[in-house]
Amino acid sequence: MARSVIDVPDLTKEELDQLMDTAEDIIARPDDYADACRRKKLATLFFEPSTRTRLSFEAAMYELGGNVLSVTGANSSSAAKGESVADTAKTVSCYADIIAMRHPKEGAASVAARNASVPVINAGDGGHCHPTQTLADLLTIRREKGRLGNLTVGLCGDLKFGRTVHSLLNAMSRYEGLRFVLISPEELKVPSYVKSDALKKKGIPYTQTENLEEVIGDLDILYMTRVQRERFFNEEDYLRLRDSYILTPEKMKKARDDLSVMHPLPRVNEISVAVDDDPRACYFKQVLNGKYMRMALILMLLGLKGGTQA
Numbered sequence: 001m002a003r004s005v006i007d008v009p010d011l012t013k014e015e016l017d018q019l020m021d022t023a024e025d026i027i028a029r030p031d032d033y034a035d036a037c038r039r040k041k042l043a044t045l046f047f048e049p050s051t052r053t054r055l056s057f058e059a060a061m062y063e064l065g066g067n068v069l070s071v072t073g074a075n076s077s078s079a080a081k082g083e084s085v086a087d088t089a090k091t092v093s094c095y096a097d098i099i100a101m102r103h104p105k106e107g108a109a110s111v112a113a114r115n116a117s118v119p120v121i122n123a124g125d126g127g128h129c130h131p132t133q134t135l136a137d138l139l140t141i142r143r144e145k146g147r148l149g150n151l152t153v154g155l156c157g158d159l160k161f162g163r164t165v166h167s168l169l170n171a172m173s174r175y176e177g178l179r180f181v182l183i184s185p186e187e188l189k190v191p192s193y194v195k196s197d198a199l200k201k202k203g204i205p206y207t208q209t210e211n212l213e214e215v216i217g218d219l220d221i222l223y224m225t226r227v228q229r230e231r232f233f234n235e236e237d238y239l240r241l242r243d244s245y246i247l248t249p250e251k252m253k254k255a256r257d258d259l260s261v262m263h264p265l266p267r268v269n270e271i272s273v274a275v276d277d278d279p280r281a282c283y284f285k286q287v288l289n290g291k292y293m294r295m296a297l298i299l300m301l302l303g304l305k306g307g308t309q310a
């Protein structure tokens with residue numbers, strides 16, 4: 001079985017730091033990496049909607065000089081004929097050197113990894129986790145704040161179904177001096193298994209609140225999330241909860257001057273477009289950082305080097 005990345009614990013803290021260092025080196029010396037993946041192929045298997053994650057994986061592979069094979073949507077692949085994830089993974093391993101997969105079912109990427117003979121990267125499995133978004137988030141925090149420890153991090157919105165939140169909590173819980181403020185409606189709180197693994201077992205301080213305005217002034221980072229409509233069991237609940245939080249320039253007045261506002265995107269209503277011009281808005285920088293971190297991860301899993309490491 002090749003080495004895969006299904007969830008954040010598949011990477012050590014040292015590897016996370018190393019991936020960020022590689023990403024910074026790629027940013028500084030992109031030409032040195034332009035042929036690093038020559039003759040290698042990445043397959044992107046996306047059985048759920050995506051703009052950023054799929055395109056950033058594909059852009060990452062092209063910028064490393066590699067090629068891309070792509071399946072988008074279950075309807076256009078043999079999944080529509082009833083093929084299992086395991087068989088799809090075995091098949092795609094015959095064509096590609098590495099696979100990035102997104103699937104609506106929790107655990108699908110793990111099944112793919114157990115059956116593929118090439119590395120599998122989980123690009124989001126249902127409401128479970130999304131480790132490569134976390135890589136983008138970590139690099140963004142490190143570049144914005146100059147550190148990943150000693151921060152007060154607010155996570156706001158759909159903390160129940162938001163897989164990026166689960167992975168980010170998991171990763172950040174490895175750094176020192178963090179405090180989390182979990183801001184959500186009662187129904188959309190962080191699942192207890194995530195709280196237990198990432199926070200309670202490690203004794204990391206956190207508070208839970210429904211009120212963003214009350215806590216915004218305490219935060220170094222505010223990580224906003226979309227209410228995950230596709231994970232709701234009924235539309236009524238979604239409609240009731242979707243506009244629970246809307247970050248506006250008014251609310252930003254209560255925040256610190258050095259706050260960083262993050263969002264994995266896509267945004268629906270939860271950040272007003274007027275906030276985009278605020279220098280504290282970092283969400284489009286996150287998009288770009290995601291491409292560099294995916295480049296670093298592809299290199300690592302393929303055992304390839306580039307730039308100063310070559």
Ligand code: NCD
Nearest residue numbers: 052053124164226264265266
């Ligand atoms: C996130 C996801 O797919 O979980 N998007 C992304 O990959 N950047 C967040 C979301 O869909 O709300």
